[in-house]
Amino acid sequence: NAGVTQTPKFQVLKTGQSMTLQCAQDMNHNSMYWYRQDPGMGLRLIYYSASEGTTDKGEVPNGYNVSRLNKREFSLRLESAAPSQTSVYFCASRTGEGSPLHFGNGTRLTVT
Amino acid sequence: AQSVTQPDIHITVSEGASLELRCNYSYGATPYLFWYVQSPGQGLQLLLKYFSGDTLVQGIKGFEAEFKRSQSSFNLRKPSVHWSDAAEYFCAVGASGSYIPTFGRGTSLIVHP
Numbered sequence: 001n002a003g004v005t006q007t008p009k010f011q012v013l014k015t016g017q018s019m020t021l022q023c024a025q026d027m028n029h030n031s032m033y034w035y036r037q038d039p040g041m042g043l044r045l046i047y048y049s050a051s052e053g054t055t056d057k058g059e060v061p062n063g064y065n066v067s068r069l070n071k072r073e074f075s076l077r078l079e080s081a082a083p084s085q086t087s088v089y090f091c092a093s094r095t096g097e098g099s100p101l102h103f104g105n106g107t108r109l110t111v112t
Numbered sequence: 113a114q115s116v117t118q119p120d121i122h123i124t125v126s127e128g129a130s131l132e133l134r135c136n137y138s139y140g141a142t143p144y145l146f147w148y149v150q151s152p153g154q155g156l157q158l159l160l161k162y163f164s165g166d167t168l169v170q171g172i173k174g175f176e177a178e179f180k181r182s183q184s185s186f187n188l189r190k191p192s193v194h195w196s197d198a199a200e201y202f203c204a205v206g207a208s209g210s211y212i213p214t215f216g217r218g219t220s221l222i223v224h225p
Binding site: 004031040041042043045048050056058090092096097098100101102103104105106 | 121144146148153154155156157158161163202204206208209210211212213215216217218
């Protein structure tokens with residue numbers, strides 16, 4: 001049972017480049033989330049998908065877009081990367097309201 | 113809206129000593145409460161959760177937490193810390209009717225031999 005799988009694990013981008021972070025879960029969870037983690041800031045929610053077919057903005061959505069491709073997959077896209085988007089990105093999923101989150105191992109992104 | 117405060121950014125303990133990490137939340141009704149642990153380079157792993165019932169909950173790795181409604185607290189405890197417990201610990205709250213769990217900023221645990 002793989003749980004939540006994120007790819008890639010590491011990425012270096014130049015300012016202005018675009019990329020898509022991939023996330024897939026095999027637990028049949030309804031809800032999926034993208035967080036970014038920065039030193040001293042804890043986890044900040046970028047976007048979430050409460051169920052297949054829906055997406056909503058979180059606390060820090062600017063500069064990002066998401067796609068809930070199907071129940072398993074939830075991707076995060078940076079259209080024009082900026083140095084302020086240097087961070088560790090975590091995908092998470094859960095069954096629904098009140099249930100605990102299951103996290104992937106993260107993608108470490110550096111934008112130069 | 114719910115909020116979570118972890119007052120301690122860093123905690124240093126000696127191996128074998130007891131541990132208590134503090135978590136205070138703000139929410140009107142009974143919340144769903146969680147503690148997660150993050151080892152370096154890893155994602156967050158669930159330690160324990162409180163939904164209802166017994167206010168003292170047991171988790172993995174010998175951790176426990178106590179829900180105190182009167183103090184709006186959900187402190188994490190361990191009677192004897194091991195060097196492998198050095199990690200970042202996050203408290204989180206979920207609210208009925210909300211799909212957005214809220215995380216504290218985390219407490220970094222340092223364990224001295």
